[in-house]
Amino acid sequence: MAATQVVRSEWTKIRSVASTVWTLGLAAVVTVALGVLISWFSKNEFDKLSDNEKLSFDPTFISFAGMSLGQLALIVFGVLVVSNEYSTGMIRTSLAAVPQRGTFLFSKMAVATCLAFAVGLITSFVAFFLGQSVLGVHKASIGDSGVLRAVIGGGLYMTLIAVFSMGVATMLRSPMLSLGILMPFFFLISAILGNVSATKKFGQFLPDQAGSKIMQVVTPVDDDVPYGPWGGLGIMVLWVLVAVVGGYVLLKRRDA
Amino acid sequence: MIEAVGLTKRYGDKTAVYNLSFQVRPGAVTGFLGPNGSGKSTTMRMILGLDDPTAGQVTIGGHPYRKLPNAPRQVGALLDAKAVHGGRHARNHLLCLAQLSGIPARRVDEVLGVVGLQDVAKRRSKGFSLGMGQRLGIAAALLGDPQVLLFDEPVNGLDPEGILWVRNLMKSLAAEGRTVFVSSHLMSEMALTADHLIVIGRGQLLADMSVRDFISHNSADFARVRTPDTEPQQREKLTASLTEAGGQVLPEQDGALRVMGLPLPRISDLAHDADVRLWELSPHQASLEEAYMRMTQGAVDYRSTVDQRAGFLQELPPGAVPPPQMPVPGQGQPGWYAPPPPQQGGHPFAMPQGQPPAGPYGAPAVPGAGEPNPYAQPSPAPAQPAPAAAPDLTKPEDAR
Numbered sequence: 086m087a088a089t090q091v092v093r094s095e096w097t098k099i100r101s102v103a104s105t106v107w108t109l110g111l112a113a114v115v116t117v118a119l120g121v122l123i124s125w126f127s128k129n130e131f132d133k134l135s136d137n138e139k140l141s142f143d144p145t146f147i148s149f150a151g152m153s154l155g156q157l158a159l160i161v162f163g164v165l166v167v168s169n170e171y172s173t174g175m176i177r178t179s180l181a182a183v184p185q186r187g188t189f190l191f192s193k194m195a196v197a198t199c200l201a202f203a204v205g206l207i208t209s210f211v212a213f214f215l216g217q218s219v220l221g222v223h224k225a226s227i228g229d230s231g232v233l234r235a236v237i238g239g240g241l242y243m244t245l246i247a248v249f250s251m252g253v254a255t256m257l258r259s260p261m262l263s264l265g266i267l268m269p270f271f272f273l274i275s276a277i278l279g280n281v282s283a284t285k286k287f288g289q290f291l292p293d294q295a296g297s298k299i300m301q302v303v304t305p306v307d308d309d310v311p312y313g314p315w316g317g318l319g320i321m322v323l324w325v326l327v328a329v330v331g332g333y334v335l336l337k338r339r340d341a
Numbered sequence: 342m343i344e345a346v347g348l349t350k351r352y353g354d355k356t357a358v359y360n361l362s363f364q365v366r367p368g369a370v371t372g373f374l375g376p377n378g379s380g381k382s383t384t385m386r387m388i389l390g391l392d393d394p395t396a397g398q399v400t401i402g403g404h405p406y407r408k409l410p411n412a413p414r415q416v417g418a419l420l421d422a423k424a425v426h427g428g429r430h431a432r433n434h435l436l437c438l439a440q441l442s443g444i445p446a447r448r449v450d451e452v453l454g455v456v457g458l459q460d461v462a463k464r465r466s467k468g469f470s471l472g473m474g475q476r477l478g479i480a481a482a483l484l485g486d487p488q489v490l491l492f493d494e495p496v497n498g499l500d501p502e503g504i505l506w507v508r509n510l511m512k513s514l515a516a517e518g519r520t521v522f523v524s525s526h527l528m529s530e531m532a533l534t535a536d537h538l539i540v541i542g543r544g545q546l547l548a549d550m551s552v553r554d555f556i557s558h559n560s561a562d563f564a565r566v567r568t569p570d571t572e573p574q575q576r577e578k579l580t581a582s583l584t585e586a587g588g589q590v591l592p593e594q595d596g597a598l599r600v601m602g603l604p605l606p607r608i609s610d611l612a613h614d615a616d617v618r619l620w621e622l623s624p625h626q627a628s629l630e631e632a633y634m635r636m637t638q639g640a641v642d643y644r645s646t647v648d649q650r651a652g653f654l655q656e657l658p659p660g661a662v663p664p665p666q667m668p669v670p671g672q673g674q675p676g677w678y679a680p681p682p683p684q685q686g687g688h689p690f691a692m693p694q695g696q697p698p699a700g701p702y703g704a705p706a707v708p709g710a711g712e713p714n715p716y717a718q719p720s721p722a723p724a725q726p727a728p729a730a731a732p733d734l735t736k737p738e739d740a741r
Contacts, residue, residue: 098429103428173423173427183441
């Protein structure tokens, strides 16, 4: 009973501030627009690719290229949903109303997660279809093997990024600190660690590196990644669980 | 009923609240007084189960807050009026709090009316004044129609009309049999609002008594008598004579005498009989604020120092006299607000515990009385009346 009350309240909270519309809207627009743009470039550049690169050409994955930037907006969404409570001081009022802190946190996350999943899934489908329409002759079809999994996986990936951010923000409380760590990590550090050969062994297990495997349909030719699409998503889920559990434990123990 | 037993809270090696025990009873407004940083808000947070006490416990109706069934319908609290998302309008703010506690939405419109914010219900709280924010916070506390209400500094930022409104609201809530616990650092406000007082300083209990007791013990009338500064022996002569007549005489920092227990005409007659000239004979009443200051002065965490302006001072031309430093009330003077207590005997504060033990008059019951008083130095130029006028400048609250 308490959970449904928190869910209703959190829905009111989330829809009554402008930042929700802005961050989720931005995530969708950036992901789709950048995906279309890169798809268009890829189509024009296709003939210049080497044979190996042509074999590795993955039209589905290319239409999701905008996600590298769009995920940043989802990180902001996830961070703000949680840390707004702390930066305003509402957390005290909220926890005084719901002394069961676990109920409070998980209901809050559930609402934000559902919203992020809805937006993520729509974004993923739109990015796929628009991207394919731009790719012309090189396009993939939704009926092709593994494509539907990749498109739904794109929505899951975006959702998990948001939930991970919520967990981290619950641990850190401060929006500036959370964003200051998450943004450069997902935008730069993870990409560098995952692509430099020296750190690749470790880097490929980072949440976004592992999770984005779900959006891949064509495996690159010289691919030596030790997990498949679902395995990669599983690794990401583990990261998310760690963040959420860490946030819960700290919230439970800490003075509000 | 709120009951704290041995409540202690430490943050690292800083003790915010130490061994606090008190009861807050229903049907009365209980004022919770203390200087800034004395642990009022920490205590309030512990009552609400937000902070875990290091030792001891606090219960509401016998339950710790986090085990209280349906807590938000039993307890309402205003902790921080600024704890609102500025981008959310007032009605939505209250609506999400109502939904959190399973309170129907129409109650939101009711409390908005109660606090007088119905016209700005759809305005973002970012644009609210501090007073409007306080009203919004009070509305949130009233949402669940709770039997126990906690307000942390509810009159901060309110205009006089708003202060009167809060005062009447507290009283009417208490009159309905609710438990009302209000923190404040304004004694004067609490004297008008509260029925009972709990005073803390540095996280420890200083007083737990009814306002009526507080007033009767601390607002003693007294007369200020000043004999010529030039003739200290006259002062001693008068002290002896007044004491003999049954008065209580205490020296003040500036050399005047504070006389209790004798009416003004009688003091004048006694002085005349003793052949002592008087420079001043004036009636005074120790304010509650004064009594409160005296009680908490040892427990003030943040005390200002005199602004030396060392870097701004210009080299004085040779032979020039530096301008006299005008004392500023409260700056760099421990015990500035510390007139001697109405009763003798080293008790810094009068608790209702029968007659205070009698002590030798003039004993250093005054905090800081042992030190030479910088403002009551033996006048270097005896004939000048200026030194006598100086104390009046420095004691604005007594000069009235």
